[in-house]
Amino acid sequence: MTDDSLAALSRRLQRLEDERDIAALIASYGPLVDSGSADDVSELWTEDGVYDVDELCLDGADAIRAMVRSPAHQRWIADGCAHFVGPAKITLTGDDAIAVCHSLMVVNTVDGFVVRRATANHWHLERQDEGWRVVRRTSRVLDGRTESPDLLAAGAHGRRLGPVDRAQE
Amino acid sequence: MTDDSLAALSRRLQRLEDERDIAALIASYGPLVDSGSADDVSELWTEDGVYDVDELCLDGADAIRAMVRSPAHQRWIADGCAHFVGPAKITLTGDDAIAVCHSLMVVNTVDGFVVRRATANHWHLERQDEGWRVVRRTSRVLDGRTESPDLLAAGAHGRRLGPVDRAQE
Amino acid sequence: MTDDSLAALSRRLQRLEDERDIAALIASYGPLVDSGSADDVSELWTEDGVYDVDELCLDGADAIRAMVRSPAHQRWIADGCAHFVGPAKITLTGDDAIAVCHSLMVVNTVDGFVVRRATANHWHLERQDEGWRVVRRTSRVLDGRTESPDLLAAGAHGRRLGPVDRAQE
Numbered sequence: 001m002t003d004d005s006l007a008a009l010s011r012r013l014q015r016l017e018d019e020r021d022i023a024a025l026i027a028s029y030g031p032l033v034d035s036g037s038a039d040d041v042s043e044l045w046t047e048d049g050v051y052d053v054d055e056l057c058l059d060g061a062d063a064i065r066a067m068v069r070s071p072a073h074q075r076w077i078a079d080g081c082a083h084f085v086g087p088a089k090i091t092l093t094g095d096d097a098i099a100v101c102h103s104l105m106v107v108n109t110v111d112g113f114v115v116r117r118a119t120a121n122h123w124h125l126e127r128q129d130e131g132w133r134v135v136r137r138t139s140r141v142l143d144g145r146t147e148s149p150d151l152l153a154a155g156a157h158g159r160r161l162g163p164v165d166r167a168q169e
Numbered sequence: 170m171t172d173d174s175l176a177a178l179s180r181r182l183q184r185l186e187d188e189r190d191i192a193a194l195i196a197s198y199g200p201l202v203d204s205g206s207a208d209d210v211s212e213l214w215t216e217d218g219v220y221d222v223d224e225l226c227l228d229g230a231d232a233i234r235a236m237v238r239s240p241a242h243q244r245w246i247a248d249g250c251a252h253f254v255g256p257a258k259i260t261l262t263g264d265d266a267i268a269v270c271h272s273l274m275v276v277n278t279v280d281g282f283v284v285r286r287a288t289a290n291h292w293h294l295e296r297q298d299e300g301w302r303v304v305r306r307t308s309r310v311l312d313g314r315t316e317s318p319d320l321l322a323a324g325a326h327g328r329r330l331g332p333v334d335r336a337q338e
Numbered sequence: 339m340t341d342d343s344l345a346a347l348s349r350r351l352q353r354l355e356d357e358r359d360i361a362a363l364i365a366s367y368g369p370l371v372d373s374g375s376a377d378d379v380s381e382l383w384t385e386d387g388v389y390d391v392d393e394l395c396l397d398g399a400d401a402i403r404a405m406v407r408s409p410a411h412q413r414w415i416a417d418g419c420a421h422f423v424g425p426a427k428i429t430l431t432g433d434d435a436i437a438v439c440h441s442l443m444v445v446n447t448v449d450g451f452v453v454r455r456a457t458a459n460h461w462h463l464e465r466q467d468e469g470w471r472v473v474r475r476t477s478r479v480l481d482g483r484t485e486s487p488d489l490l491a492a493g494a495h496g497r498r499l500g501p502v503d504r505a506q507e
Contacts, residue, residue, distance in 0.1 A: 006340070009178055009179060009182060012186065013347060013350050017354065020357060024427050027439070028438075028494050030424070031427065031458070032490075034480065034487060037491050079482050080456070080482040081480060082440045082458075083440075084424055086196075087257075089196040100200045102199055102251045104273075104275065108480065114453065115275055120251075144249040144277060149246055152200040153206050178347055181355065185358060256426075257365060258366040269366075270369070271372075271421075284452065287418070287422070287444040287446070287451050289420075311418045312418040312446045313418040313446060321369040322370070322373035325366050325370050326378075
């Protein structure tokens with residue numbers, strides 16, 4: 001019985017550790033992308049992970065690395081930029097997890113700091129040998145398009161997204 | 170002694186799990202309210218829970234559900250809106266908890282995204298048979314009114330609010 | 339073996355508890371500073387802790403307490419102000435920890451709420467007899483100055499800052 005009890009405690013601990021790891025991964029995204037740490041950003045995803053964002057769909061870690069190194073992204077850093085990612089609500093199911101959160105892109109302009117966009121984020125993560133990695137992050141600007149509230153609802157309920165939820169408008 | 174040790178570990182685990190559950194509840198509020206998930210929002214509260222916000226006091230889960238379904242709230246969603254809730258500091262005491270955090274309401278306008286309000290949030294939660302629920306959320310805009318800093322202080326110290334702290338100006 | 343197993347579980351728990359304590363400390367900063375809780379803010383730091391922020395370097399808990407009590411800070415509170423601190427990514431190493439996060443200073447003005455600054459934050463904390471305390475918080479506005487991305491990268495990698503990283507421009 002004691003062995004069973006120990007195993008049960010260890011499983012509860014493992015769940016908290018998994019959630020801690022996922023929260024830490026998501027909390028590291030903003031600091032890494034705003035410091036231009038291209039390799040580190042790309043390594044948050046699996047090798048064939050996807051970052052599906054409004055205006056583009058980055059397919060694979062190489063494409064994500066290239067986005068961070070792009071002149072457009074480097075320009076945001078040079079001018080001053082915060083990818084401010086909120087606390088995520090995480091739904092863990094074994095080796096699979098769904099997380100949902102808001103994010104703000106705050107940029108420095110000649111008129112001071114402005115919120116360039118507020119975004120709905122749906123994260124699908126999987127446990128790999130080397131730890132948790134993002135399989136697909138789907139982000140949509142909260143500008144009234146219907147898929148943004150849809151992905152918030154799916155994320156809050158711990159559901160994966162179907163193709164319809166990610167439709168480009 | 171081993172049984173005692175196991176019980177002590179289990180109690181420490183329980184505390185972390187409770188705090189995780191409360192943080193997840195608070196982190197789910199924004200995604201649920203911005204997706205118009207009226208039933209889910211109302212179920213974060215107890216049946217007679219209160220959402221005491223500047224301009225109105227919603228008394229009971231039914232009133233909270235109706236707020237999410239109201240034309241005014243649906244209009245925010247249709248135009249684009251983020252209820253961005255920050256990480257909460259939680260003070261747990263048995264079956265009772267106080268949490269405090271900031272929130273921003275960021276809305277999409279014809280002139281781009283603007284911060285409509287920055288708000289102080291004081292959460293009082295209780296453990297129910299079905300898990301943690303909000304007994305009272307008290308929110309006041311940080312526009313210089315004195316009860317907003319007061320409720321931040323109370324929340325950071327893990328104190329409940331008295332009627333005075335919630336005075337309407 | 340059971341004693342070893344119990345000790346191993348306890349160590350894993352201790353780590354989660356440490357990270358919880360550090361996250362709670364950081365989450366309490368905003369509510370405490372926006373409520374003018376000068377003593378409480380200063381007690382987040384060690385007695386000789388440092389708050390190294392762009393325009394000034396506060397050396398010791400007394401200087402931090404005086405900052406909160408200053409007419410300039412009290413003015414922010416009187417007008418309405420949110421020091422909105424994001425979720426931190428924490429790297430724990432025994433009795434030492436590095437945390438990194440963004441923060442927004444949102445202020446109430448005659449033209450409504452505006453983001454006055456978006457800031458990169460690097461926290462160095464140490465375990466004291468009375469719990470975790472800040473040894474040095476280094477904050478730089480994300481306005482294009484190079485040390486701001488540098489300290490985000492250092493924080494995300496769990497590295498301490500050297501003098502160069504903190505250079506004033």
